[in-house]
Amino acid sequence: MGNSYSLKGQEIVEVPNDIYLHDKTYVFNKKFCLNVKKETVHEKKRYIFYDKNTRTYFLMFKPLPDFDEVYLCDMRNRPVLSMKDNKVKKTAKIFIKDDNKKFRVKIKFESEKVIVNFINKANGRKELLQIKTNKKLTQVGVYYGELEENAPLIAKFYLKEKGLQVTKEYNYVYEIAPGVDMSFMAMLAIYLNRYRLYLADNTALYSDREVLPPRRSSNNSDSTTDSSRSKRSLKIKHIPSNNKSDIEIHDSLSLPQADNKSKVNSTHNVNARKTPSVLEM
Numbered sequence: 001m002g003n004s005y006s007l008k009g010q011e012i013v014e015v016p017n018d019i020y021l022h023d024k025t026y027v028f029n030k031k032f033c034l035n036v037k038k039e040t041v042h043e044k045k046r047y048i049f050y051d052k053n054t055r056t057y058f059l060m061f062k063p064l065p066d067f068d069e070v071y072l073c074d075m076r077n078r079p080v081l082s083m084k085d086n087k088v089k090k091t092a093k094i095f096i097k098d099d100n101k102k103f104r105v106k107i108k109f110e111s112e113k114v115i116v117n118f119i120n121k122a123n124g125r126k127e128l129l130q131i132k133t134n135k136k137l138t139q140v141g142v143y144y145g146e147l148e149e150n151a152p153l154i155a156k157f158y159l160k161e162k163g164l165q166v167t168k169e170y171n172y173v174y175e176i177a178p179g180v181d182m183s184f185m186a187m188l189a190i191y192l193n194r195y196r197l198y199l200a201d202n203t204a205l206y207s208d209r210e211v212l213p214p215r216r217s218s219n220n221s222d223s224t225t226d227s228s229r230s231k232r233s234l235k236i237k238h239i240p241s242n243n244k245s246d247i248e249i250h251d252s253l254s255l256p257q258a259d260n261k262s263k264v265n266s267t268h269n270v271n272a273r274k275t276p277s278v279l280e281m
Contacts, residue, residue: 005134007141012177013152015144018122020181021081021104022096025074026058027181034058034174034182041077047170049186059186063169070194072187080183085191087198092191094118094184105184107191113147116188129154131188136205137196138166142188153177155185157192166210167200169193 012031020027032051039048039060046060059080061072072081085092085107094105105118114131130147133140139158145151157172164171170193176185199205 005132005139005141007139007156007158010141010153010156012154012156012175015152015154015177015179018179018181019127019144019154019184020121021094021118021184022121022181026080026183027179030178032174032176032182034176034186036170036172036174038063049174049182059183061190070190072183072190081187083187083191085194087195090195094187105187107188114192116142118184129188131192133192136166137192137199140172140189140192142185154180155188157189167197167206169197 018024018027033053034049035052036047036049039046041048041060045063047063048057049059050057057075059072059074060077061070064070068086069082069084071079072083073079082095083092084095090109092105092107094107096104105116108115112132114133116129116131118127118129119125120127128145130143130145130151131140132143132147140156141153142155142157143151144154154177156175159166159171160173170190172189172193174185174189176182200211
């Protein structure tokens, strides 16, 4: 990766066909600009992907920087995707819950780009994404196809404010094109952000002022922070019980039908469609 890459002047374009890994739950007919914030859900720390303008919550995950596996869940705490990465080898694989295939996505760093091979459920074909980023992974572009063939830009991740410390956990802004699986792009962003944290801890790439102090803080300080966040725990309304969920049921929020491209099919994936996974504040 080189410092010369920039997103300046590059705009997201609508893809010629849908791109998704599992189903169309997170495929929408408009462009989304997402942020990620820390929240305490039933006294457990989570990072949540949400739309700041509409205050809609979509997906969440546990920050586990010391583990090589991470789970991306819907707002009922049901796994959507999981990923295993090897930061030393700069590779990763994304898995889908209850899928009969071993994995759906392979990610690998090359000298000038990141290669993502995946199976597009929309057409059943093996397809390719290529990712370009600057050296410090503060500007990232995701392209559908070969860059040499003018592949369209379908997502970009970047730091919105120059003053933000580049190693702060999961502080990208995420722009995602219509027709592109939001959960797929979210997992790619998690992978790149985790690798950025790995570089901060194991290389001299970032200056001292760019390294976030809490990453080096004591357990006592982390405990105090978590305790204060638990006072504003997220409560969720009218969610069907889930034996594996650790989210508290409460009557302060609701779950409307997602406004996406998917159409309800009475004979296919009925249980998944009955209760949408998008949480609206």
